[in-house]
Amino acid sequence: MVIECVPNVSEGRRPEIVAAMADAIRAIDGVRLLDHSSDASHNRSVFTLAGDAAGVERAVLALVERATGDIDLRTHRGEHPRMGAVDVVPFVPIEGVTMAECVALARKVGSEIASRFNVPVYLYEEASINPARKNLEDIRRGEFEGLAAKMASAGWAPDFGPAAPHPSAGATVVGARMPLIAYNINLATNRLDVAKKIAAGIRHSSGGYRYVKAMGIMLEGRGIVQVSMNLTNYEKTPIFRVFETVKREAARYGVQVLESEIVGLVPSAALNAAAEFYLQIEGFKADQVLENKLRNE
Amino acid sequence: MVIECVPNVSEGRRPEIVAAMADAIRAIDGVRLLDHSSDASHNRSVFTLAGDAAGVERAVLALVERATGDIDLRTHRGEHPRMGAVDVVPFVPIEGVTMAECVALARKVGSEIASRFNVPVYLYEEASINPARKNLEDIRRGEFEGLAAKMASAGWAPDFGPAAPHPSAGATVVGARMPLIAYNINLATNRLDVAKKIAAGIRHSSGGYRYVKAMGIMLEGRGIVQVSMNLTNYEKTPIFRVFETVKREAARYGVQVLESEIVGLVPSAALNAAAEFYLQIEGFKADQVLENKLRNE
Numbered sequence: 001m002v003i004e005c006v007p008n009v010s011e012g013r014r015p016e017i018v019a020a021m022a023d024a025i026r027a028i029d030g031v032r033l034l035d036h037s038s039d040a041s042h043n044r045s046v047f048t049l050a051g052d053a054a055g056v057e058r059a060v061l062a063l064v065e066r067a068t069g070d071i072d073l074r075t076h077r078g079e080h081p082r083m084g085a086v087d088v089v090p091f092v093p094i095e096g097v098t099m100a101e102c103v104a105l106a107r108k109v110g111s112e113i114a115s116r117f118n119v120p121v122y123l124y125e126e127a128s129i130n131p132a133r134k135n136l137e138d139i140r141r142g143e144f145e146g147l148a149a150k151m152a153s154a155g156w157a158p159d160f161g162p163a164a165p166h167p168s169a170g171a172t173v174v175g176a177r178m179p180l181i182a183y184n185i186n187l188a189t190n191r192l193d194v195a196k197k198i199a200a201g202i203r204h205s206s207g208g209y210r211y212v213k214a215m216g217i218m219l220e221g222r223g224i225v226q227v228s229m230n231l232t233n234y235e236k237t238p239i240f241r242v243f244e245t246v247k248r249e250a251a252r253y254g255v256q257v258l259e260s261e262i263v264g265l266v267p268s269a270a271l272n273a274a275a276e277f278y279l280q281i282e283g284f285k286a287d288q289v290l291e292n293k294l295r296n297e
Numbered sequence: 298m299v300i301e302c303v304p305n306v307s308e309g310r311r312p313e314i315v316a317a318m319a320d321a322i323r324a325i326d327g328v329r330l331l332d333h334s335s336d337a338s339h340n341r342s343v344f345t346l347a348g349d350a351a352g353v354e355r356a357v358l359a360l361v362e363r364a365t366g367d368i369d370l371r372t373h374r375g376e377h378p379r380m381g382a383v384d385v386v387p388f389v390p391i392e393g394v395t396m397a398e399c400v401a402l403a404r405k406v407g408s409e410i411a412s413r414f415n416v417p418v419y420l421y422e423e424a425s426i427n428p429a430r431k432n433l434e435d436i437r438r439g440e441f442e443g444l445a446a447k448m449a450s451a452g453w454a455p456d457f458g459p460a461a462p463h464p465s466a467g468a469t470v471v472g473a474r475m476p477l478i479a480y481n482i483n484l485a486t487n488r489l490d491v492a493k494k495i496a497a498g499i500r501h502s503s504g505g506y507r508y509v510k511a512m513g514i515m516l517e518g519r520g521i522v523q524v525s526m527n528l529t530n531y532e533k534t535p536i537f538r539v540f541e542t543v544k545r546e547a548a549r550y551g552v553q554v555l556e557s558e559i560v561g562l563v564p565s566a567a568l569n570a571a572a573e574f575y576l577q578i579e580g581f582k583a584d585q586v587l588e589n590k591l592r593n594e
Contacts (some may be wrong), residue, residue: 265587
């Protein structure tokens, strides 16, 4: 069983604090720290870990313990919105585990964080038990500075823990979601309006695909524009459909796709789905992939 | 390190003999028997194993020992060409191993087969040390029945062992090759001539791609035709290029591609290459695939 967990922590400027958090994760059996990166302007770090349910649970609790001791949101400044020392903790099913099991794990870990550290916890995305609190941006609106007032208002008591922020560590959002794919398509033009129109056409918030977030941006150094995207469920909104739609919309403006890029990690199944689509492969099964066969037996 | 090995054995009608060979492989540490299948009309069985160099070496030697005891080519009949009890033994690099290491392993195992069992061995494909004896079909021409005369003729002394066939076990061909992909493209027509013309256009032997073997056949039950292929080096002749060429050639006859199919196993990298091509992904690295990242660390 492999569960990925990607905690986002409100500290990206003091390397020794980040290193201590990484060490706390590495000290846990049953989990591996695959990656971590810090952004000083965001003043935020992202850890990527993978392991079984028990391993990622222990690692997250160890991380919360360190972060609660080392981070004080009353003095924290950064460009990225945040409301907690450990701000967001998503659990992601990768292999041999269902979304339902990740939801159960998120609720268990959320309950533990509240009872052990007195940090209130909101559940989000698939783990949410309140339809009005599924979306991370909705939960985090107002940030740490607005949290005490928000938590006291109707409908914003947390899912676990006290209905008041932890004095220095705020509140933590815990949940389960599909792997997120950061995917960009570069257009052979410098017309920002074209990238923006295409982004508006494909993103969920303005009428596009259900699991696409998108914006049009200028790549200043290269003199071209980009449709910059997050694909939040590659099974239900696959990469190839998004790519083909962007290509078609670009053609309407006489613009060609120059290239695309995947930023960071992508599940093998997301790439295989593109191969199946374009090669028109019928009846393909995941265990025909040699590496899957080797792992399973 | 993962090396795949796919021994082809001249026995496909006596299940108890095949089962004993499978058990002999399963008894070896450091190797897994992933699959085995028998064809009665071919009177031939194919075993698929994977492991490290030491594991697959021990497994192949155990298999040759059993096969040499149980199979007598003097009474063997079947539709598939063959010259040995263990007829062909290819080693295939999968992960954490180079082709050069598989070539070295093939030569070591070939030498062992000859010295331990007195079975002459020819090296083929990447492991060949004689340019005229690279191709399996050339080495096997004349089959077991013509082997004594062939081995006595100029240029056909074996690479290891005596220049005469083993009385009952003939000779064995050992080598190293890339993973082979069995890939078929079905056309939305019953015109066999179209499938044959396309196959002739893309296969190496008649002027096509270097690593494609192809033929056009009728799928009687479905009333459609198929371009049936083996892709013998997916890195140098990738699936997507073959697919696009077949699609273009078919269009010249007013015919559409109905679907394609991959028979059996395919390396993940072969599918990823198709995704990269069609999605125009720039700068993609294998360790961006989440599963590769999980395996490597």
